[in-house]
Amino acid sequence: MPEIRVEDLSHTFGKGTPAALTVLEGINLTFESGSFNAIVGTSGCGKSTLLKMMAGLFEPSDGQMTLDGEVIKGTDQRRGMVFQQDAVFPWMTVARNISYGPRLRGASKAQQREIEEKWVKMVGLAGFEDRWPRELSGGMRKRVDIGRVYANDPDILLMDEPFGALDAQTKERMQDDLLDTWSQSRKTVVFVTHDLEEAIFLADKIIVMSARPGRIHHIEDVSLVRPRTPDMRLTDEFIQVKRKLWGMLDH
């Protein structure tokens, strides 16, 4: 089962130099298989650093992260990452972007077509298969991005403020659609955001980090039932969680 554990992790950029900067300290966490987790905290508390380490983009200076008991080292198809800025290739159509990973790994033409058909539909881009990224809105490019990561069939989906650059309405629609896709695949998700409402709407578990150096301040289990619907944002339960967590953030 794809479970990530973070064990006694600390990270200092430039360790041993006069410019050393400790950004994470004493982090212990478990991201259970199939769960949707959000990490919130003020700017600079180390959220992206933690996520990039899970992706294997660099290693912690102390402690470790494991995926199913194996220490994470380097990037791997099992861990897919979506960044705030989309990483869509402008010289490929929507469909070709989505099947990029499988194509790189030698998928046949028929397999590529099957993957394209499935994920174009799943991310809500049916009818746009042959369009070029320059013809798409920001939200649609984000959909291509997510489809491309899903098409690699990762066990773990790491998302670093993927909807941060979108307008409020598009963002809410993307959140609904992400939950739809996730409920069908039940991948383990770790989603970084500084939008508390987004975290509460999406996640089972919210990790609140404190700043400088980043530590785990609080872990909130969100008990809102699934499937989540937009009107839940107006319920007392939702607002109470928001108020509680808002009071914990360093403003």
Ligand SMILES: Nc1ncnc2c1ncn2[C@@H]1O[C@H](COP(=O)(O)OP(=O)(O)OP(=O)(O)O)[C@@H](O)[C@H]1O
């Ligand atoms: N490669 C690097 N070298 C040195 N310092 C870095 C590096 N990457 C990040 N930092 C520093 O680490 C700290 C944490 O950065 P990080 O991007 O993880 O924070 P964050 O919580 O994701 O912030 P934001 O919400 O603004 O994206 C910041 O002070 C940043 O300047």
